[in-house]
Amino acid sequence: MWWKTLGLPGRLFIILGMLTAIIIGIGFGAVWHAYRFDSMMNRFVTVDVAALQLSREIETELASQKGFATYFFLDGNVKWLSELAIHRMAFENLLKRARDLPLSEDMTALLDKIQAEFEDYVRGKDQVIELYRSGDHESGERLHWGVREKFFQLTEDCRMFRRNHEQKILQSLDETRSRARQTTGIVIALMALSAVLTGLLVFILFSQVLIPIQRLSRKAAHQNENAAEKPGSDMRLLSMQITGLIEDMDRTRTELQQSKQLLMNSEKMALVGKLATEVAHSIRNPMTSINMRLFSLKRNLELTDIQKEDFEVVAEEMRRLDNIVRNFLEFSRPHKLRKQKVDIAAVIDMTIDLLAYRLELHSVSVQKSVGRGLPLLDGDPELLKEVFVNLMVNACEAIENGGEIKIRAEEALIESMGRAVIIQFSDNGPGMSEELQAVVMQPFETTKPDGTGLGLFIAVRIIEEHGGRLLLQSRLGQGTTFTITLPAAGEESS
Structure with a gap:
């Protein structure tokens, strides 16, 4: 097997190369996911939510026109007609704003239908008002009932316009959750592969580096005892030289660690800070947005018991992921003071x-x-x-x-x-x-x-x-x- 023909440097190089590739892949994947999520959220906020808000305003403004002709019939006060004109103008302005949105063909056709029905409704309503003004209350009342049917149909079309936008938002949210699940699955798979490679790396280090070094140390200690029994032997001299070298190395290493501890800590904190920054911006912010959307959906939707249970499971998993990220960030805290x-x-x-x-x-x-x-x-x-x-x-x-x-x-x-x-x-x-x-x-x-x-x-x-x-x-x-x-x-x- 080709693996057995490789030396220790080659095996370590391959394993470290694979781990590096996985880390880089996770980093690029996180950046790509953040970019896609940001684009999706921008479209969601600037287009879908704005369209839904506008459709609700259209529905509300239409409902606000109800009753003014009846009020005019009851007391003859023309102020009701002025109020009606204001709401009509507002409704027409909302329809013009809706046409500026990037609507589908079906939504555009529905908007055209609402426009035509509104114009027909306005003409009928004006005829009713003219009959009331002329004193022909009986004819005006009969025509008024027909106009009400047009109003109810127009109201239903406006409600359908709003529901279509709500359905579009739900579809966008489903797409976001699906992509989040896919990304999570990929990250988990890569983390599992990283764990396997790390275990293999540890095994190689122990079997081919640490254990041989330990055996050599025990052998050196045993030879040191033999040299002590035979003064003047070459082994005793070699042992003394090795012991002195080890002591010098330990002393030099201690002094070096003391003088350069700050630089080592700075490098360590730099690596931890860089990784923590990537985690915070690439994972925690999207997680927060997802939590907000889950809370908004749970509060605004009529959910069954099964759906509520699903929401709780998702929310609990999001809290668990947040705890993992927070625990990682806590790793960068310094040790206690040694006063x-x-x-x-x-x-x-x-x-x-x-x-x-x-x-x-x-x-x-x-x-x-x-x-x-x-x-x-x-x-x-x-x-x-x-x-x-x-x-x-x-x-x-x-x-x-x-x-x-x-x-x-x-x-x-x-x-x-x-x-x-x-x-x-x-x-x-x-x-x-x-x-x-x-x-x-x-x-x-x-x-x-x-x-x-x-x-x-x-x-x-x-x-x-x-x-x-x-x-x-x-x-x-x-x-x-x-x-x-x-x-x-x-x-x-x-």
């Missing part, structure tokens, strides 16, 4: 050292002004460093080249916190408009083509979890300043 005594000046220095290459790449200089004897803070130095890195990276990207970042830290006495430390990051970049400042700290709001909109939102949350606050000040053409206020160790913000 300790923090020297904020040292955190600032570590941040500058960590970003030295990026600052040099963007030709950005840093001016630091840190007060002496700043009080220690109760906080997580890694998370605080994450906030500082985020603010400085944003400043570098905003300044582009040849700019300057000023960092200032000083002690202050804040009424709501007591002793506190204020840290400011200022740049001479282009600044932000008031509209952008109002939303820039909200999740998934970004001005970067490849951004996720999570950086500042997470920074605000981290500072608030430390009992502090993060404020933004910016003006177009005058740069941007972020001010962080954190309570000193032993102080509690109110």
Whole structure:
């Protein structure tokens, strides 16, 4: 079998390629479905709903013309005729508006019939009114009964016009539900295939990578014990070298993880934010629209018990899907704080050292002004460093080249916190408009083509979890300043 002839890299490449293709396919399918759904909803709102509303207005306006001739017969007041003329004109205007809609041939023919019947009805009604005016009440009353039959027929045709539009809307909704079911089935099938491929990938990794490594580790440990019994042997020397190498690697890895934890977290949050954005816009918004339509249908339609039960099943499944999406979004939340005594000046220095290459790449200089004897803070130095890195990276990207970042830290006495430390990051970049400042700290709001909109939102949350606050000040053409206020160790913000 050709699969057995492949090496480990080839097998991993094929499986990862298939998983990538499935993910890309799901993404393109979601975009296509969202586009089709948006087009369908635009047509539904701009054409079908508007036509239904207009048909209801036509029916209502026709009903409003009833009774005016009788009122005129009873008291002879011409104001009833004026009211009748107003409603006739309104009815004719509605018919003209209906002709501007993209109607089918059957609907156009029905509208022509309504127009002709209305004109015939108006002529008969005018004859009745003239007879009443001339005093021939008996002839007018006989003719009036015939006109009423025309009115009832006209009313039935208007009602049929409205019902046809209602039926068209129901057909559109059925089509939407059918496409949603098809899309759901495809996504479930692709997810099942992804699960199978993931299981195969895990099996290969365990059987051909992890288990052999574990055996090698046990063998190395066993050889280490033998070497200890025979001092001076080559095996003991090799074991000592391997052990020293492993210790050096562990120590280097620990230091690297500590110094680059922020970058790893930023990349992780970027991936999660990007995927969460796709999920929210491609799945949650259509789900919300479907829920609204289900609620509207359930409220407005006369349903049987079986139909009500079907509606409840659909609604429950939609709630379950919503919970799945919400649980996925919760995955991007950071871990709990690991508080300790923090020297904020040292955190600032570590941040500058960590970003030295990026600052040099963007030709950005840093001016630091840190007060002496700043009080220690109760906080997580890694998370605080994450906030500082985020603010400085944003400043570098905003300044582009040849700019300057000023960092200032000083002690202050804040009424709501007591002793506190204020840290400011200022740049001479282009600044932000008031509209952008109002939303820039909200999740998934970004001005970067490849951004996720999570950086500042997470920074605000981290500072608030430390009992502090993060404020933004910016003006177009005058740069941007972020001010962080954190309570000193032993102080509690109110």
